[in-house]
Amino acid sequence: MENNEQEPVEHHDSEHPSPAKYIQIAIILTLITAFEVAIYYVEAISNGVFITIFLGMAVVKFIIVAMYYMHLKFDSRVFTLLLVAGLFLATGILITLGTLFRIFT
């Protein structure tokens, strides 16, 4: 964040995934979603396992979209910090409220 020097900053981030890469990512996201929907109908799996898998998959999709589509992987860390701060606070509040209202027991 310190910018004492007078050199111009790069106008464009030098790395952009190609359209082909974006399509690959879209396919991955679709496959993950398809997987979730498919196993949803498997009666044998317990609720606890379901919740773990679904939340895990949601986190994976979230991170993929944020890092690649929203370009966080290639952009300034400041943006990642802002999003992470918001997510951290939101998650913390959610867990605390959930505990206080006993939805996890």
Next chain:
Amino acid sequence: MATHSTTAQHPSHLETTTGLDHRKLLMWTFLASECLFFGSLIATFLLFKDAAVVGPYPHEVLNIPVTSTSTFVLLTSSLSMVLALAAIQRGDIVSMRVWIMATAVLGATFLGFQVFEFQEFIHEGLKPSTNVFGASFFTLTGFHGAHVAVGVIWLMSLFIYSFKSKDRILASKSLDVELAGLYWHFVDIVWVVIFTVVYLISSLE
């Protein structure tokens, strides 16, 4: 450093202390704020999804096949959005228009699914006021849908404007599309969470 004509409106990112564009920094800070907004709505939903005193109850109304389809539609719209940005970044304004329109159409399709779903629920006896599950469900998905609607209007505006002033959206001004994209992708990832929590998890047991 300070150039010969320093204006306070929209300096390029070269002139800022962090090197980041003002509007992009604004958008990310706003998205951080939106995390708390949707987080609180999701928290309310989680607290109340199993608290309804009268039905209909979640597993009775939530329709996974339909919602999976709308989820796929929204995920695809994120792809078309990022392709629109890639297009304008290489100066291809025609492709950009195609992909932006595609995104808007997919977004509108998603909204169509939401409207259909809301009507189904009401038909099955779940109105927003019926019980506390309905109240929190409609509020959460309603505000999400409102965000999608704003996004669709934004994209259509970008689309129309790209015709009106040929040099307005250029490769060097791809930021306009990028900002719309950030908003759009965020609304998509909120949906990823909603689909998981509201549909997949709530309709278990």
Next chain:
Amino acid sequence: MASAVGANGAAGHAPSVDGVWSWVTTVDHKRIGVLYGVTAILFFMLGGAEALLIRLQLAQADNNLISAGFFSQLFTMHALTMVFLAIMPLGAAFFNFLIPLQIGARDVAFPRLNAFSYWLFLFGGILLNTSFIFGGAPDAGWFAYANLTSTTYSPGNAMDFFTLGLLVLGVSSLAAALNFVVTILNMRAPGMTLMRMPVFTWMALVVSFLLVFALPILTVGLVELLFWRFFDMPFFSAAEGGDPLLWQHIFWLFGHPEVYILILPAMGIVSEILPTFSRKPLFGYTAVVFAGVAIAFLGFAVWAHHMFTVGLGPVAVAAFSASTMIIAVPTGIKIFNWIATMWGGSLDLRTPMLFSLGFLALFIVGGLSGVMHASPPVDTQHSDTYFVVAHLHYVLFGGSIFGLMAGIYYWFPKLTGRMLGEGFGVFHFWLMFIGMNLTFGPMHIVGILGMPRRIYTYSESSGWENLNRLETLGALILAVSIIVFLTNVIRSLRNGEIAGDDPWDARTLEWSISSPPPVYNFAVIPVVYSKEPFWDHKYPEFAHEEPPKNAVAPVAEDPASIHMPNPSYWPIIVAFGAALAAGLALIDPWYAAIGGVITLLGVYGWVFEPAGPEEHH
């Protein structure tokens, strides 16, 4: 006041600086700061009038000056007005005026968004107060606990004014906060790293983040309350599976960070004044900055200490008690650093310093009573008694108001070019200090004696009358002190001593330019090498940090070529549309669409407004 801000004679394409229209369309942060400040002081007087009525009613046992129903409106509106329409906007006034000046910038990042924030605040404040003439003002306390706020127990639309008014004000504050975050991060002068920023600017950054993260939570709560009342969506109805406690959690999740939003600006102000008036740098700059950040962070972890008596259970209560006690630590760090700043300094006891010292003493008292309620068993006795009223007024009046008054006396010369009268200032200070202690000091005692909050009268047998009488006398003294203050302002605007650029021999960048500043603030954007760039420039022999050998010289600019952003009428139009939508929703939710259309059209007008004489491409 048109002359209060420097005439823009230098730039070639100067907009007119005279007349109402120039104020309506201004995007100049200095003018917007003035608008916020003047409006806030007017609302402060309104809130004070409400307080006076409360005190007059309570001066006597079994009094019937004010009815119970109207009394409830008075204490609710007094709090809402003071919190949202006085203290927060006064903070915004200082942020607006000072931040660009302290960081060496020419304006904020988004000048029109800045203007929009002000107009939306004004319209929101008006909307909230029109409730008085449309069936009654909100009367369920500023924290509006459910089920009292249900349509059953609050028929009529008083509580709808509450939700819609606060929703409008929330958008205003959020827009301003986003603007300040980008401004502070992105528009600092070359060389001004984050750890070289003035502490006031640091506190502004922290407060802005608090708003960014806390306001959306309140928004959700208000939406749920609105939907409960308008559409029977049973969020807070226990019988239907909802929970009145959810409101409390959501409200205090916002409400507690809110109190830090209310105090940190004053702490920032005092952190600037004490070094100047002790002729010593701030002791422990890093600690003071990190303490501010820690307070903000921890401020999200203590909210349920407002709910110790609702039945959360011992584990929850213990956890929140611990976090509340921990938050006293960074607060204490700041206090010790302020004291250490003065220690060994050469103290100048003029009015800004008097108010800062008053802040320190009174805030310590308020902080001590606060840490007392951190203990749940003790709080069980304090809760809903006047002991809490004492605490909150010591921190908000003794803390925030005294700090803001110190700031007014300190920066009035920079804004107007004239000093506020010192004699009047000293008189104002002592009246306010005595009045404040006389009003709120006895509340500690009367609270421990059992006097509950929010009661409109009490019987003679309670034994509370004498102390209440004393408190009312104190309130009257406070009222006189405000009159003295306003008199000082008016006299000084006309005949105050000419201030010059640097009347206090101060330390930060805003004092390096003229009083009042030119419209473009800095003819030459400074290059910064230390935390106290102006001081080090004046007294290089005392400078703590040497300029680097390869230092870049500031680029001289011809003031005539500096283009400031053009004025614009779109901010006020969009603000009007939004406030209109909220107001019309009170009649019928569908009517809000009219306001929505104006807002949408206004946004298009704003986005596509030409940038100025040189179009940006």
